[in-house]
Amino acid sequence: MGEVTNIMALENLQVHFPGRGGMLSNLFGRPAAHVRAIDGVDLTVRRGEILAVVGESGSGKSTVGRVITKLVQPTGGKLVFDGRDMTSVEGLALRPYRHRVQMIFQDAYQALNPRHTIFDIVAEGVRSLHLVSGHEAIMQRVAKSLAAAGLNAPQDFFARFPHELSGGQRQRVVIAGALAVEPELIVADEPVSMLDVSIRAQILQVLIDLRTQRNMALLFITHDLPVAWSIADRIAVMYLGRIVEIGSADDITFNPKHPYTVALRDATPKVRPMINADPLPGLNGEVPSAARIPTGCRFHPRCPLAMDRCRQEEPPVVDVGPHHQSACWLAGTSQHS
Incomplete structure (x- = not known):
């Protein structure tokens, strides 16, 4: 078996969006706090x-996908694809990258141009990237793609x-x-969350x-943790x-091994009955804004097992098993099992 290689790597990735200051902040010229949508991701x-x-919602996962597909420019860090730093690549230089990295959006209806036929929608990328020439070749590519996506008799959908x-x-x-x-890489952002359960299973397959x-x-x-597991x-x-x-x-x-992961798991009735474990406090309320959390207590506001040490310093990422890492001071203890 050959050595496993990475096709994509994020190195200390950061995305900060400028916040909107309040009336007093604007009056006294105070700078608005930035929202740290992504704050040091290695993946x-x-x-x-x-x-x-x-x-x-609000954890930053969709922003990660948009950085990878070059829809959002990172504030810091690196995006490396197939060994090449793509962080600052823009414009026409992105054409080969668009060919190799694509995205599936959550809301399919919003992602499709209502004025275009299905044929033109599927053929758009092929045409804009000049991947094949000639109408017949494009028709074959579109039919093949529709069939691969599970639409039988693809020609019936062209018009x-x-x-x-x-x-x-x-x-x-x-x-x-x-x-x-x-x-070579597809980023699928919540591709089944808006579908019926039976259709969801088909799309996942x-x-x-x-x-x-x-x-x-x-x-x-x-x-959805069960969907991710499946x-x-x-x-x-x-x-x-x-x-x-x-x-x-x-x-x-x-x-x-992290209490936040345990809370996500315990909030899911489809997974919980399969696990023999003592319950932990659940997650209550909305995810707090990263802009309002001072350095050193990022994991305190909603972490079910947060302690005083969490207020002073961020827990490092440590190995808790083979190819398994967790960022928690209690990682590896029985409280997470």
Whole structure:
């Protein structure tokens, strides 16, 4: 078996958005606090693997996906793809990167132009990147992509418009549009959260099959831990713009070492009955804004097992098992099992 290589790496990635100051701040000229959407993320995606990034709304997981697909420019850190630093690459120089990295958005209806036919939507990337020439070749590429996304008799969809399709069919068209350029990495941002449970399972199976058939890497962004476990090889848990735990899908789901991961697991009725463990306090309220949290207590506001030490210094990321890491002062103790 050959050595496992990484296709993508994030190194100390940071994304800070300027906040809006209040009336008094504007009056006295005080600078508005920045929202730290991502605050020092180190993450790798291996060739041909499915890595799930899990966290609740506001954790920064979607921003990670948008940085990887070059929709958001990072404030600091590096984005390395296939050994090349892509952090500052822009404009026409991004064309080869667009061919190799694609994104599947959460809201398929918003992602599809209602004025375009399904054929034109799926063919858009092929045409703009000049991947094939001639109408016949483009038709073959579009038909192949629609079929790979699970739409049988793909020619029947060529002349149809998005409003004529079901939610599941629209999501398959979005997947087909990404597949048409034959990428090596796809970032899927909550691709099944708006679908019925039965359709959700079908879409997940499509993504799993595509990974097997094309040796394609997939970064799967979700708030749903059971969904992540069902599809991913590894799971990274995000909280307040940082990775607090990462490991195999089984380890993160059934043997978490960070209390935030435990709380996410216990909040999910589909996973909890499978685990024999003492309950921990749940997560209450909204994720606090990173702009309002002083340095040294980032993990205190909602961490179920936060202690005084959390107020003084951030816990380092430590190894808690084979290929399993956690950022918690209590990592490795029985309180997390």
